[in-house]
Amino acid sequence: MDFGFMWDTFLQLLSGIPLTLNLSFTSVAFGAVLAMVLALMRMSGIRALDGFARAYVFVFRGTPLLVQIFLIYYGLGQFRPTLQEWGLWVFFREPYWCAILALTLNTGAYASEIIRGGLQSVPHQQVEAAKACGMSGFLLFRRIVFPIAVRQALPAYGSEIILMVKATSLASIITMMEVTGLAAKIISQTFRAVEVFIVAGLIYLILNFAITRIIMAFEWWLSPHLRRPSTVEPRLEAAHV
Amino acid sequence: MQQLSYFELIGFGPKGWGLALLTATGMTLAVALCGFLAGSVVGTFVAWAKLSRNLAARTLGDGYTTVLRGIPDLLVIYLFYFGGSAALGAIGSLFGADGFIGVPAFVTGALAIGIVSGAYQAEVFRGAYQILNRGELEAARSVGMHRWLIFRRIIAPQVLRYAIPGLGNTWQLVLKESALISVTGLVELLRQSHIAAGSTRRPFDFYITAAVLYLVITWFSTYLFQRAETHSMRGIRRAS
């Protein structure tokens, strides 16, 4: 192992991190909105909406993301004249937006199940109590259901975010120069695959470790009721000295 | 030259890719299945390490799952593809082989999937083990069963039963993971679609076909896992 080379590679790969994070967070943000809509459709009790959301989740969870990316990027390229007519081509022309679209549609499917789980875990007593106080509709959702559901869903959503960070590596296949794309480029110049991939893996590991910590801190901040009261612990050190 | 219709393109005629796509689907199933089984072996060991009272084993097990969960699967597969055979070559030359160990793409692919899915299966097995009734283990020990017998007669059958839903999810994951193996040159479903899309310049037709084939496999295996779950849970009383 040539550590000097690995350090150089590390420094070069750092410049791919902004794009990796950009792709992850943009698609997680759009995906969350989509997931919310899908979850509400599933729970709406309207058969057509419920059926559509189910089919959507089945299709996007049942096919590899790589196939979805190829389908959106190269597949839709086959229909350029039609897309141009509809004025959508400006969007599909850019690999960045194709990657965002594929990642968003994908995470939307997974996250909608997480959100649905969270919404369903809200104790009905809480809802009833709120109703008894005269809350209803959006106010009930905003003040009671949503905060509790978010708290419940957060650990699972945290893993989903990590999965998305990992999934952005597939965007390298459609010419995006994020961390994996840069790694492939460095390999093409140096022909040293193993060292470069180890360094790239390390970068993802560090990124995901940091994100996990942030989510954990967020979880802690959201659940003050589960924290132990901060009593002053009896200090034992003094006795030892 | 006139453009072929969709059905000519994916059909079984002289210009059709039907047979190639079907063979590739078989390859996807085969590599996913072997990878899944390899993952079960890896997963069992890792779960055992994580549950162990030995600190070193536990750290190793935890490290394994942390690393595998933090690195994109694509990178793991690349690493295994390039690094794996170099390592094998080194081991081989220790034993006097002439330094050339050609590992078929299929074996590399299946092992790579095994390594990735092993991390997920370990979590599934660990969760299932923790549901086990401690009393049964103690009872087994008190009638004099030794460790291997306890594992075979008491632990394995019950853990498998509780693990079926989790394994079903992992299987779906493995199936989708197998698409990534296409980067190593194994001609499975995605790679074949890729080749066909490039050769005919009709990407949409082939990728949509691939997506449908993946969905069919997913749908059918979900059904099988549900059957297995119902079957394994017969004779278990559930509060209704």
Next chain:
Amino acid sequence: MKLFRTISLGLLASALAIGSAAAQDKTIKIATEGAYAPWNFTGAGGKLEGFEIDLAADLCARVKVKCEMVAQDWDGIIPALNAKKYDAIMAGMNITDKRLEVVAFTRPYASGMHGFATMKNSPLAKLAGTGERVNLDKDPQAAEKTIEAWKPLLKGKTVGTQGSTVNSQFLEKYLKDVVTIREYKTTEQHDLDLAAGRVDAIYAAHSSLQATLDQPEFKDMTIAGAGVSGGVLGRGVAVAVRKDDTELKGKFDAAIQSAIADGTIAKLTQKWFKVDMTPQG
């Protein structure tokens, strides 16, 4: 435990598979890309075809060894050679100094021009020198003047090329500050993106561009600007082998020499490229 027996049998079988693969290594494995028509590509039904498939069969017959062609992504084709996934590469690969640092090349078996292609209605179709040839080694001044003349037209455009090729190196060296370079995994992919309008032009080997032009879907594409060779574009297409594999290199060198001498290369290039691409000198 039936399950246990099945698993252990499976493991044993795969161990044997590895072992036997190690034992019978007398077949020479040659990697190709399978996505670079007409050099090497995958025909209907998934069969490898092309100039290099024919040539490999001919060369192997001369050397009297059994050969097997395997498809491998271009991206990792050199690292995988050094990782001993196969013994040789025949994939339209040019001899360059950079590659010579990690692998060895035989003498070239073909050579050709490289250049731009764009859509007929694009302003880039008027790039200077279409139909002409310049060589970066033999006449560097003329070549650089031609490239200089392209710059105003190319300014701000997006050009697609296959990554880790002599073509991407050419763009990096001469036009990096003028155009946005987008790197693709295969030439087929940048062809699709040119037709889809995602890039303004593509830069590739003329031989490969010509094959694309012949397809009905690409009748509106055209080769633009002078053909360039030499310099970063390499010294001809050759077989790549591992550096320590001098025996194989020697055999292939002799085989290529005799295939050039008896006109086989001329015949095969005529068949696949419609021009004689036998390397000069």
